[in-house]
Structure formats: structure tokens, C-alpha cells
Amino acid sequence: MFYMKELPNEEDFRPLVPEYSSLDTSSVMLFYLFLQVGSDMLTAFETYLANHGVSQGRFIVLLLLLRSQMRNNGSGLSPSELAGQAGVTRATMTGLMKGLQRDGLIERFSHDGDRRKVIVRLTPKGKESLNAIFPDYYARIAELMNDLEDDEREGLSRLLHKVKDKMYSSKLAPAAGARG
Amino acid sequence: MFYMKELPNEEDFRPLVPEYSSLDTSSVMLFYLFLQVGSDMLTAFETYLANHGVSQGRFIVLLLLLRSQMRNNGSGLSPSELAGQAGVTRATMTGLMKGLQRDGLIERFSHDGDRRKVIVRLTPKGKESLNAIFPDYYARIAELMNDLEDDEREGLSRLLHKVKDKMYSSKLAPAAGARG
DNA sequence: AATTAATGCTATGGGGCCTAATTATATGGG
DNA sequence: CCCATATAATTAGGCCCCATAGCATTAATT
Structure with missing residues (x-):
């Protein structure tokens, strides 16, 4: 989980820029924004699932x-x-x-x-449980993405894949441990 | 955390489409892709931080x-x-x-x-700890975003904000509890 | 002064995750 | 055939994160 109510802004980074040559403010802000939105989505759906008794x-x-x-x-x-x-x-x-x-x-x-x-x-009870979850679950996802036009969805998908590919082609991929 | 090694593909959803009217396959696939990339990033950086002794x-x-x-x-x-x-x-x-x-x-x-x-x-030790983490931490983030051109970063940022705004304007926002 | 609110803490419990050790079973080489 | 090795699932023990509930202390309000 990642959560910071108020993400760092450009000013917060300014004093750090001369100190750290590797600091690229726009990268970091994008990174944090990404994590925040992802965490919020995850938390929201976790809460929804918890109401149905599953994690x-x-x-x-x-x-x-x-x-x-x-x-x-x-x-x-x-x-x-x-x-x-x-x-x-x-x-x-x-x-x-x-x-x-x-x-x-x-x-x-x-x-x-x-x-x-x-x-x-x-x-059968397991299937019923999924059947009870799915309609509203899918509806929430659809609503979340509802404002994105088709070309925006494609764009987002393309950019996500680009970041994902980068993660696996560099040494940034998840730990070798369980996820290999 | 969200993790599925192999995300569901269009075929997996096909038999569900007639069953659930709320199911919008492209939304769900985009949603899962998003969560997967976010989780992987989070896990990768968690691992990096763990090497420095912090969660x-x-x-x-x-x-x-x-x-x-x-x-x-x-x-x-x-x-x-x-x-x-x-x-x-x-x-x-x-x-x-x-x-x-x-x-x-x-x-x-x-x-x-x-x-x-x-x-x-x-x-002072706390500051030193951050000083030890930052250079490589920022370098990793910069590398991750390195392949994205300026216009792509702006596009991604815009789309992320759009999803975020949607989340808060609908009932999908994180639980009222701690995060209010 | 008495009530109400705020602060920080403890206790308790759950979920998720790990490593290491254990038990049971298979498998392959000598 | 037997033993060494590998694999499958589990248990045991532990850590981190996180929450709720209750408590003592101190402040603010009335």
C-alpha cells in the first residue's frame, strides 16, 4: 500500500534537486501519482470485497x-x-x-x-459468492473507466504496457522470490 | 497488493459477457493491467527499501x-x-x-x-538513512519513466488524474475510515 | 467544577507474507 | 530392490501493517 494524503509538489523537490543529480522531478511526481491512484483503487475494491466477506x-x-x-x-x-x-x-x-x-x-x-x-x-457456494460479487464489481469498474474515451483507453493501456515492459527489461522487476 | 501472473484475457471474459450486463471487458482489462503494473512497481520499490531496512x-x-x-x-x-x-x-x-x-x-x-x-x-541518523536511499531511489524512478517522452508523461498524468477525479466524484473513493 | 474533546498509548486480533522444518510420496540411479 | 533426491503440502513461528476499543492524561468549553 502507498498512501500520502498530500503528494509532494514541485516546490518540495526544489531544494533536493541540486543535492541529488539522479532526481528527475517530473518522473517522481508521475510515479507517486500512479501509486496513489493505484492504491486508492485497490483500497476501494478491497473495501467492497470485504463487505462480501473476502479479501x-x-x-x-x-x-x-x-x-x-x-x-x-x-x-x-x-x-x-x-x-x-x-x-x-x-x-x-x-x-x-x-x-x-x-x-x-x-x-x-x-x-x-x-x-x-x-x-x-x-x-457451489464459492460460485454463488462470485455471482453475488460480480455484477456490482463489474459495474464499479465500468463506472470508473466510464469517462475515458476509446482512444484514451488505448492510450492508457499503451503507456501502462510501456512502463511494465521497462520494469521487466531493467533490474526493476519485482523480487525474484515468490513472483518468479 | 494485487497479483495475478497471467491476467485474464478477452477469451476468459467471453462466457461471462452474456451473464453479466454490467461487464465491460475493456474496462476490466484496463483495470487489471493498471493494478498489476502498480503492484509490481510497489513491490519492486518495497524490496529496494527493505534492503535499506525500512518498509x-x-x-x-x-x-x-x-x-x-x-x-x-x-x-x-x-x-x-x-x-x-x-x-x-x-x-x-x-x-x-x-x-x-x-x-x-x-x-x-x-x-x-x-x-x-x-x-x-x-x-541525524534518520536523515542519513534517507540520504543513503535517495540517490538510487530517484535513479530507479527516473529509469522507469525514461522511455516516456514528455508528451507521454503529460498524457499519462492527465489520464491518471481523470481516473482519480472519477474515483472521488463517485462512490468509489477509499473507505471513509482512516483515509478521510 | 463538570462535561466534552483531543492526544497518544496499550491490548487484541486479523490478514498477508515469509523462511524453515516436517511429512508423505515419487522417481531415478546403482 | 534400495537409497538418495526431488516434489507436494503443510505446520510452526515470526514480522509488518492495519484496525477497533478502551484508557489515562490533559485541554477546552460551558
């Missing part, structure tokens, strides 16, 4: 399971696969699943053929 | 204190003001300060005139 992390697990079931007819995913796709360690995924299973949103089955493995699937 | 939350406290000291000559801030500016509760700020004080980066003084209040200031 961001759990919601992502539900989304991954739904996608898997739609893509290949209900075969389910293993905790390992879930952890890889969600970008967390297996231990973290165990914790997320624990809560989801306690709440009856997912089920764990053992894999025939490899008894080390577990197969995770959405329960 | 995002603590770093923001240090930034707020530095700004305050530069703006009005070292008067410092109270925990209440810090909490307000950082968007957390006073209790949370107490915890952040506890760690920062333990590490010797901040000091707490009592306020003459209002004995309920505390005044928080950066220690």
Missing part, C-alpha cells in the same frame, strides 16, 4: 479457480499451481485456502495417481 | 517528517498529524513510530504548552 487475496484465488474451471471443464488446480499463478509461496497459499475452505467456498480433493497432490475446486 | 510505511513517515522540516524549519509533526497525512489511524502510527524510534531514525519530544502532545522529528 483481495482470497478473491484472486476464487478468480483463478473459476478461470481454470471454465477453461478446462472443472479439472481444478493444485495448491502449487495456485501459488504460482497468484505470486505467493505455497505456504501462503495453504493459509489462504484454509480460510476459504473454512468458509465453504472451496474444496480440496486428493489427486488420484499422485497422492502428494491436492486438487482444489470451487464449491 | 513502505516507515519510509512514508520519514518522507513526511523530512518535508515538514524543510517546509517550516524543523518544527516537527505530532503523531496525530502524521497519522492524518499518512492515512492511517493514530494507533497504527504509534506502531510505526515505535519501530522507527527503536532503530534510532526518529525522536519524540514532549510539546511545551500542550502536554498531551508529542513532537516527532528525524534524527
